[in-house]
Structure formats: C-alpha cells, structure tokens
Amino acid sequence: MLDDLPVAAAKTGMLSRTEIIEVVAAAARERSIPNLVVDPVMVAASGDLLLTPGAVAALREHMFPLAVLVTPNLRETEILLGREEINSRDAMRSAARELVRLGARAALVTGGALKGDALDVFFDGHELHEYGMPRRGARAHGAGCTLSAAIAARLAWGDSLPNAIGAAKNFVTRAIARAPALGRGARPLNHLASTADET
DSSP states (O other): OTTTSOOOOEEEOOOOSHHHHHHHHHHHHHHTOSSEEEOOOOBOTTSOBOSOTTHHHHIIIIIGGGOSEEOOBHHHHHHHHTOOOOOSHHHHHHHHHHHHHTTOSOEEEEETTSSSSEEEEEEOSSOEEEEEEOOOSSOEEOHHHHHHHHHHHHHHTTOOHHHHHHHHHHHHHHHHHTOOOOSSSOEEOOTTHHHHHTO
C-alpha cells in the first residue's frame, strides 16, 4: 500500500510478539511513516496479558521512538511502567510524563476505566492537556481502538495533535452514546454517529 498511496498517518493495534514488533518497527523506519499512532493493545477484557514475554520491553524500545503518540489505557499504562494503582487524575498526569521520559514523543493515557467522567490525559514533553467528557450510553466494546484510529485520521487531515485528540474524543463519545443494543454484552460502537448527527 505504501507504494500505491500517499500515506499521511497510520496506527498500530496489538503486536503480540517481539518478532512482529521488530518487523513493524523496521518497516515504519524504512518507509518514514508519518503520524504513527501506537495503540499498545496488550490486555484482554478478562485481564489476561495478550503479549508474549519480552514483547512489552520491545514495544517500548522499538515502537515508542517512532510514534507521534502512544495511547495506552490505565491497565496498559501500569504494565508499560511496571507499576500498579494508576487510578486517579494525578496518577494519570504522572504516568503520561513518565511514558514520555521512556521515549514516547507524546502520550495519551486513556481513563475509560475510571469512575466519573471519561478522562484522558495528554503530555507531549511540554504541554499537558486533559480531555473530559460525560459518560454516555452503556458499556461499549472497542472505544480505545476507535479513539486511536480517529486520532490518526484527524492527523492525516492536518490537525495538530491536541486538536486531533479533541475531535477524536468527541467522535468516540457520540459513537458510544449511539451504540446499538445487540446481545447481552458490551455494545459495538456506532461508527456512523457523526454522519447521523449531521442529518
């Protein structure tokens, strides 16, 4: 695809093994992929770790320096930093700064698991921004993946990183609020929510 289309942004999802991480990182470096958003998907809904031993360190070493932004949730942030109890606004602020110290150019710690408003904390080495939205609708599946994809899309359109995050956060909030009630589990996000809002 990189030979056929002008890629303006990209995102990663779960990279389960060190070997996969190394291949993806090498391709990203060789092709100079701009606006790479790394969503370090590493924990199943059950709480089980999805990555093989060594892959977490490989993710930090190889993917963090290439990413314009990393977007871990609270549990993923705890694993990346090797610590527990990231469960407050202050802890999220500290964690975002620590992720940047580990080599990320910028970090967005997503706090969907916190009680109260849905809070995400961003730090780029200079500025700290907080993005809070009232919770809307029932429990939904895929919010983190959708958020990182939406950020990448906004970056491809030329948004600054803080503006891309804000627009993506608004989109995900609408997608959750309009998630269809299918089955008994978490609902799938309604990715057409923005289109529906405009009609």
